[in-house]
Amino acid sequence: MDSSRPVLIPLHAVEARHEPIVGGKAAKLSQLARAGFTVPRGVCLTTWAYESFVDDADIVNTIRMELGRKSLDEMRWEEIWDAALRIRAAFMSQPLSDSLQSTIAEVLSAFDSSTPLAVRSSAIGEDSADRSFAGLHESIIGVRRTNAVRDAVRLVWASLWSDAALLYRKELGLDPARSRMAVLIQEMVDDDRSGVAFARDPREPRTEHAIIESVPGPCSLLVDGMVDPDRWEIHRKTRSVIAWRPGQREGSNDDGPLLEPRDLEKILETLLSVEQLFPWAPDIEWTGRSETLTVLQARPITTVAPEEDDKRSWYLSLRPSDLRLRDLRKRVSEQLIPELEALGQALAAEQLDPLDDEQLAQAIRARADSVAEWKMIYWDEFIPFAHGVRRLGTYYNDAVKPDDPYEFVGLLRDQPLLAAQRNRAIAVLAQQLGSHDSVRAAVERLLREHAGSMKWVDFRRELLQIEDVAAGFVEGFERLSERFLDVTYDDERLYDQPEPLLWNIVELSRLPDRRPQSSRASGESASVLQQRLLDAVGPERHEEAQHVLETGRVSWKLRDDDNLLVARLQSQLLRALSVAASRLRDRGQLGDEGKPNASHVEPLVQALRVPNAAPIVLAPHTAATKSNPLPTAQGESARQLIGQPASPGLATGTVRCIRGRDALSKFRRGEILVCDAIEPTMTHLVPLASAIVERRGGMLIHGSIIARELGIPCVNGVRNAADVLKDGDFVTVDGHLGIVTVGAAEFDLERDF
Amino acid sequence: MNPDEPILDADDAALLDDESPPAMRERVCRLLSQQPYGVLCVQGGGQPYGALVAYAFSEDLRHLVFTTPVTTRKYRLLSESAQVAFVVDSRSGETDDLMELEAVTATGRAHLINRGGEFEHWAELLVRRHTYLKSFVSAASCALFRIDVVRFLHVVRFQEVRQWIPADQS
Numbered sequence: 001m002d003s004s005r006p007v008l009i010p011l012h013a014v015e016a017r018h019e020p021i022v023g024g025k026a027a028k029l030s031q032l033a034r035a036g037f038t039v040p041r042g043v044c045l046t047t048w049a050y051e052s053f054v055d056d057a058d059i060v061n062t063i064r065m066e067l068g069r070k071s072l073d074e075m076r077w078e079e080i081w082d083a084a085l086r087i088r089a090a091f092m093s094q095p096l097s098d099s100l101q102s103t104i105a106e107v108l109s110a111f112d113s114s115t116p117l118a119v120r121s122s123a124i125g126e127d128s129a130d131r132s133f134a135g136l137h138e139s140i141i142g143v144r145r146t147n148a149v150r151d152a153v154r155l156v157w158a159s160l161w162s163d164a165a166l167l168y169r170k171e172l173g174l175d176p177a178r179s180r181m182a183v184l185i186q187e188m189v190d191d192d193r194s195g196v197a198f199a200r201d202p203r204e205p206r207t208e209h210a211i212i213e214s215v216p217g218p219c220s221l222l223v224d225g226m227v228d229p230d231r232w233e234i235h236r237k238t239r240s241v242i243a244w245r246p247g248q249r250e251g252s253n254d255d256g257p258l259l260e261p262r263d264l265e266k267i268l269e270t271l272l273s274v275e276q277l278f279p280w281a282p283d284i285e286w287t288g289r290s291e292t293l294t295v296l297q298a299r300p301i302t303t304v305a306p307e308e309d310d311k312r313s314w315y316l317s318l319r320p321s322d323l324r325l326r327d328l329r330k331r332v333s334e335q336l337i338p339e340l341e342a343l344g345q346a347l348a349a350e351q352l353d354p355l356d357d358e359q360l361a362q363a364i365r366a367r368a369d370s371v372a373e374w375k376m377i378y379w380d381e382f383i384p385f386a387h388g389v390r391r392l393g394t395y396y397n398d399a400v401k402p403d404d405p406y407e408f409v410g411l412l413r414d415q416p417l418l419a420a421q422r423n424r425a426i427a428v429l430a431q432q433l434g435s436h437d438s439v440r441a442a443v444e445r446l447l448r449e450h451a452g453s454m455k456w457v458d459f460r461r462e463l464l465q466i467e468d469v470a471a472g473f474v475e476g477f478e479r480l481s482e483r484f485l486d487v488t489y490d491d492e493r494l495y496d497q498p499e500p501l502l503w504n505i506v507e508l509s510r511l512p513d514r515r516p517q518s519s520r521a522s523g524e525s526a527s528v529l530q531q532r533l534l535d536a537v538g539p540e541r542h543e544e545a546q547h548v549l550e551t552g553r554v555s556w557k558l559r560d561d562d563n564l565l566v567a568r569l570q571s572q573l574l575r576a577l578s579v580a581a582s583r584l585r586d587r588g589q590l591g592d593e594g595k596p597n598a599s600h601v602e603p604l605v606q607a608l609r610v611p612n613a614a615p616i617v618l619a620p621h622t623a624a625t626k627s628n629p630l631p632t633a634q635g636e637s638a639r640q641l642i643g644q645p646a647s648p649g650l651a652t653g654t655v656r657c658i659r660g661r662d663a664l665s666k667f668r669r670g671e672i673l674v675c676d677a678i679e680p681t682m683t684h685l686v687p688l689a690s691a692i693v694e695r696r697g698g699m700l701i702h703g704s705i706i707a708r709e710l711g712i713p714c715v716n717g718v719r720n721a722a723d724v725l726k727d728g729d730f731v732t733v734d735g736h737l738g739i740v741t742v743g744a745a746e747f748d749l750e751r752d753f
Numbered sequence: 754m755n756p757d758e759p760i761l762d763a764d765d766a767a768l769l770d771d772e773s774p775p776a777m778r779e780r781v782c783r784l785l786s787q788q789p790y791g792v793l794c795v796q797g798g799g800q801p802y803g804a805l806v807a808y809a810f811s812e813d814l815r816h817l818v819f820t821t822p823v824t825t826r827k828y829r830l831l832s833e834s835a836q837v838a839f840v841v842d843s844r845s846g847e848t849d850d851l852m853e854l855e856a857v858t859a860t861g862r863a864h865l866i867n868r869g870g871e872f873e874h875w876a877e878l879l880v881r882r883h884t885y886l887k888s889f890v891s892a893a894s895c896a897l898f899r900i901d902v903v904r905f906l907h908v909v910r911f912q913e914v915r916q917w918i919p920a921d922q923s
Contacts (some may be wrong), residue, residue, distance in 0.1 A: 057884060061885040062885040065885050090884075404888075645892075734894045736893050736895065737892050737895065739822060741825075
């Protein structure tokens with residue numbers, strides 16, 4: 001070993017000068033050990049080991065490519081998660097050099113082979129007094145075998161670039177060329193009591209109150225939020241207990257406090273001694289009782305509250321533990337989704353015309369309240385549960401180590417998503433039109449005649465007059481509308497606007513039969529991937545793998561369905577508002593022809609309740625489409641745009657930008673679908689498209705998954721896609737590489753492929 | 754010598770005759786080892802075109818390898834004409850002293866390597882040097898090219914040029 005670049009330093013031999021290569025966590029623990037505190041035995045794998053690995057594996061360029069595709073400030077959280085996943089896969093796919101393997105063997109020789117180990121991150125600069133970034137990096141506990149330690153070390157290294165760390169990249173000063181991660185490998189010490197303790201109350205640091213929290217079992221139960229702790233407030237000087245709050249744990253609340261007074265005394269004494277050692281008030285993680293207290297970690301208390309508009313801490317909370325995900329799965333799938341579905345159906349069945357004004361006002365208010373309530377539930381429970389599919393991704397990748405970090409997406413195939421059911425129903429109608437040219441011709445003619453002002457009842461009547469064989473089509477379309485079009489798009493009810501979908505069905509009916517419907521032929525089936533996962537984890541972890549898999553699948557399905565179900569509530573609110581608007585207009589209380597939207601609840605309710613008030617005017621609807629054109633000089637134009645390769649394939653065609661409902665009608669088969677984001681309510685357009693280009697990025701968003709299912713190239717996360725590209729532009733979309741080339745194709749598609 | 758290779762115009766630079774192969778070989782090898790990127794020069798319809806690419810080279814220095822998406826201009830031009838030049842220089846190094854800068858221009862022919870056969874060998878050579886290109890090289894819309902080098906021209910001290918033909922080495 002090069003003595004100027006030590007790769008391994010036993011924890012007890014770490015000195016202050018080593019902090020730049022062992023990280024803050026290891027340096028502090030070593031200082032505690034030297035001062036006589038009991039800390040678990042450990043060995044530091046220094047930043048030189050990290051450097052040796054990333055140099056051998058040329059990972060710096062991989063990180064640069066991931067983080068340099070576009071400014072991180074412009075990346076959505078999903079895109080940051082994707083970048084972190086690919087970086088993680090790069091770390092995991094590179095083998096350790098012989099030299100690093102020997103080093104890890106040397107580490108393991110320091111421990112009894114039966115002792116479970118904790119492999120912990122010890123980032124450089126982490127936990128300094130003015131910055132505390134607990135929880136951004138990985139720590140893996142209960143590691144036993146050599147291979148598991150090797151994997152754990154790489155995971156900890158990769159976590160320097162975790163999605164959470166990337167969110168705080170500026171504060172952390174992350175730089176692919178300079179940032180380093182040290183790893184602390186310790187024997188695990190878990191007593192029957194563990195917890196955290198704060199030398200001062202983080203919420204009120206000026207008081208003389210210390211805080212102690214304890215759970216039965218290992219500290220990870222508390223840190224991961226899996227068990228509610230007992231909590232004490234203790235006066236630092238008098239050492240008296242000011243308050244005790246028992247934890248809410250099943251069947252254990254009658255047992256009295258988890259800790260004895262002498263345990264509390266010992267923990268407080270330890271806290272105050274640690275405080276003497278460092279120039280800051282500490283919080284510590286500990287395990288044991290008065291006689292056996294072991295300090296697992298010490299760091300400065302974080303007292304700085306996040307700024308109000310800083311949503312990053314909320315994002316960090318979206319990484320629920322497996323246990324929490326299991327709870328969420330039960331609650332979301334067994335309670336919330338059925339409730340939401342039933343509510344939507346009940347509202348749709350409600351007759352609004354017979355209601356008097358006050359009853360209608362109440363119905364509107366109740367619907368608006370329901371929408372607000374379910375939006376809260378959406379943020380508080382549906383979005384955290386959506387993490388289940390990400391958890392499945394990392395679980396699969398850690399076990400299988402596939403070349404493609406998105407191989408796990410194949411496990412999500414064939415889920416009975418509402419959008420997929422809707423798209424199948426649309427395909428059946430398209431097939432009907434495709435096999436009846438005369439009906440299709442009549443539908444098309446009527447659509448042209450009624451363009452822009454179509455009412456379904458008139459259309460229906462006229463169609464049946466021309467072609468009585470269209471009855472089956474009419475009936476099918478009405479069933480489709482009832483079941484799937486009771487949703488909002490661009491703040492309007494699709495149910496009231498059948499025109500775009502009818503045009504889409506006409507276009508779909510012209511798709512050649514031989515068009516590839518799915519990429520499944522080339523991809524592996526869900527059952528093959530599932531077996532691969534089970535083989536990789538081994539029989540002892542089959543049950544765990546099944547849980548992660550099932551939770552991931554339910555999470556994915558509901559993540560899609562919940563959007564449509566909440567959109568149904570919004571649609572039902574719009575229905576009630578339309579009834580009110582129509583009634584008020586008839587009475588001269590509404591002074592315009594504007595369509596009501598969700599922002600008109602208050603004026604319409606007021607107008608219903610005060611019949612003699614002056615006529616109101618509805619503020620016009622403004623499209624929510626974001627527009628942020630890039631400044632370009634005269635003569636300058638985009639030639640090649642980059643994004644994420646979200647679905648493989650290569651296609652050329654002309655651009656159709658979808659901005660709002662009207663553009664949906666204009667979409668023609670073979671065009672390149674360019675939009676801000678593919679909403680669940682417009683996924684039926686995807687089979688018509690030659691390729692998809694989206695501003696919104698992510699490998700697990702609707703557009704990506706459906707494009708992959710249908711074998712249609714997709715590039716997303718393209719900066720300002722819908723502003724840079726214009727209707728009629730000729731483009732080439734390379735879904736293998738994530739490139740959109742503007743202008744004539746530089747290759748001969750027929751010759752090369 | 755490849756009959757398609759143009760004869761060097763002696764007026765272009767001060768051309769010194771062949772140096773002993775090992776010394777020239779070492780210089781070229783050192784510069785190629787130090788510089789992971791080079792400028793690929795292609796032509797089409799009388800129009801030259803250059804593009805910066807990541808590359809690797811074979812141990813005997815007779816071949817360079819690079820990859821490009823098939824949607825690019827350089828791919829189209831390579832399909833039209835295989836005659837290429839490839840320039841590697843030391844500008845990104847420690848010195849900005851004009852007299853210390855080095856450049857190597859390789860001339861030769863570029864061949865598209867079809868998947869199967871020797872594809873794996875050349876892809877691995879490239880990915881070993883540029884790990885981040887792994888998914889790129891395996892993408893169906895990417896093409897892998899091998900340049901069979903006919904001649905290296907090595908420039909140092911502003912205008913001192915030596916040439917070396919790898920095929921001539923015994």
